[in-house]
Amino acid sequence: AQSVAQPEDQVNVAEGNPLTVKCTYSVSGNPYLFWYVQYPNRGLQFLLKYITGDNLVKGSYGFEAEFNKSQTSFHLKKPSALVSDSALYFCAVTAPGAGSYQLTFGKGTKLSVIP
Amino acid sequence: KAGVTQTPRYLIKTRGQQVTLSCSPISGHRSVSWYQQTPGQGLQFLFEYFSETQRNKGNFPGRFSGRQFSNSRSEMNVSTLELGDSALYLCASSLEGLAGTTKFSGANVLTFGAGSRLTVL
Numbered sequence: 001a002q003s004v005a006q007p008e009d010q011v012n013v014a015e016g017n018p019l020t021v022k023c024t025y026s027v028s029g030n031p032y033l034f035w036y037v038q039y040p041n042r043g044l045q046f047l048l049k050y051i052t053g054d055n056l057v058k059g060s061y062g063f064e065a066e067f068n069k070s071q072t073s074f075h076l077k078k079p080s081a082l083v084s085d086s087a088l089y090f091c092a093v094t095a096p097g098a099g100s101y102q103l104t105f106g107k108g109t110k111l112s113v114i115p
Numbered sequence: 116k117a118g119v120t121q122t123p124r125y126l127i128k129t130r131g132q133q134v135t136l137s138c139s140p141i142s143g144h145r146s147v148s149w150y151q152q153t154p155g156q157g158l159q160f161l162f163e164y165f166s167e168t169q170r171n172k173g174n175f176p177g178r179f180s181g182r183q184f185s186n187s188r189s190e191m192n193v194s195t196l197e198l199g200d201s202a203l204y205l206c207a208s209s210l211e212g213l214a215g216t217t218k219f220s221g222a223n224v225l226t227f228g229a230g231s232r233l234t235v236l
Contacts, residue, residue, distance in 0.1 A: 043227035096213055101163060101170060102173065102213070103213065108158075
C-alpha cells in the first residue's frame with residue numbers, strides 16, 4: 001500500500017521569509033511524486049512533479065521540491081513567501097511501475113503567509 | 116484551451132436519493148479520474164476511466180459507479196445517498212493517466228476540475 005504523510009496541519013510564515021511544507025511517503029517501487037495547491041472552493045492546481053532525473057524539481061509560482069530517496073521525503077519549498085501563497089497544499093504519490101494507477105494524497109497542509 | 120468542467124457545481128439531496136455528476140475533460144484527454152474530498156478522510160480515489168473502460172477502482176461501495184462516453188466525458192452516480200456521502204467530488208483528466216509514457220512536461224499530470232459539492236440532508 002502507498003501512503004503520504006504531511007506532518008504539519010498548518011504552517012505560518014511571514015511574507016518574504018522562506019517556506020517549507022513537509023512531505024514523506026511510503027510506496028513500493030519507484031515513486032512518482034506531486035504537489036498540488038487548493039484555493040477555497042476550487043479544485044486542485046498542479047505545482048510540480050518528480051518522476052525521474054534531477055532530485056531538485058522546479059515548478060509553478062517559484063516553488064521547488066527536493067526528492068530525497070533515503071529519507072523518503074519530498075518537501076516543498078519557496079525562497080520568499082507571498083501572501084497570495086496562502087492556500088491548502090497537498091503532496092501525492094503513485095507508483096505505476098508497481099501497478100498503482102491512482103494518486104494517494106496526504107491530508108494537506110494549510111499555509112498562511114502573514115503580511 | 117478549456118479546462119476540466121464539472122456540473123453541477125453545487126447540489127443538495129436527501130438521504131436515499133441518487134445523484135449523477137458530470138465531468139467534461141480537456142479536449143484530447145482520454146483518462147478521467149474521480150476523487151472524493153471530505154474534511155475527515157481527505158482526498159480519496161474513487162475510480163479511473165480510460166477509453167470508456169474502468170481501469171482502476173478505489174475502496175468505495177458499489178453505490179458509487181461511473182461511466183465514460185466515447186467523447187471521453189464521464190459521469191459518476193451515487194445511489195441510495197447517505198449523510199456521509201456529503202463531499203466535494205473532484206474529476207481529473209489526463210492524456211494517458213498516471214502511467215502515461217508520453218515524453219512531455221504534462222505527462223502523468225492530472226488536471227482537476229473545480230468540483231461538485233454534494234450536500235446530503
